[in-house]
Amino acid sequence: MNTDLRRANSQNFPVELTISSGTAEDVDQILKLQKYWLQKTRACKQGFLFGCPFSQKQLLSIVRKAEISVAWVNQNFAGFFLLDSLAENVLTQDYKERLQKYRHHFTGTVCPRAQIAVHPKYLGMGISKRLTQSSTATFKKSYDAVFSIVSKQNNNMSKHLHNGWEIIDEDDEMYYVKLDLNKKNT
DSSP: OOOOOEEEOTTOOEEEEEEEEOOGGGHHHHHHHHHHHHTSOTTOTTOOOOSOOOOHHHHHHHHHTTOEEEEEETTEEEEEEEEOSSOOSHHHHHHHHHHHHHGGGOOSOEESOEEEEEOGGGTTSSHHHHHHHHHHHHHTTTOSEEEEEEETTOTTHHHHHHTTEEEEEEOSSEEEEEEETTSOOO
């Protein structure tokens, strides 16, 4: 699925955003972006990722299952949105266990983990929103909803809510969220 977006930047150059299913050729770019955000501390105002990094093998499995979308701006890698029900790392297993506590908030098939990341060069361009919108149509072929966990220190929580995620619970450190793939999101 491709989505083209024309938007003038501050220098009035056209910006073309293309979103498509991730491929094996995208994995190195995904790993680099993931590493960048994993190295950021929770104090980073632009955001951060936490937990275990995905391995190349895990990402290739996610690609084969068509559970990753990638964004490109003017043919430059700009971000990704992936679902993870496959990885056998500690964090994914923890999400699966936590999902059981919140299962009553869901109907149908639920993916236990998602990760969205945008290249810092392209922040503020609506890419996470476009990735969420575009990916929903693809991901709902396999799932009815997605569960994930977002740190309360993540300054992007309001963007996630605007993109259709809902908070179903929280504790002192985390928001427990869901994305209903069958609901029309903004």
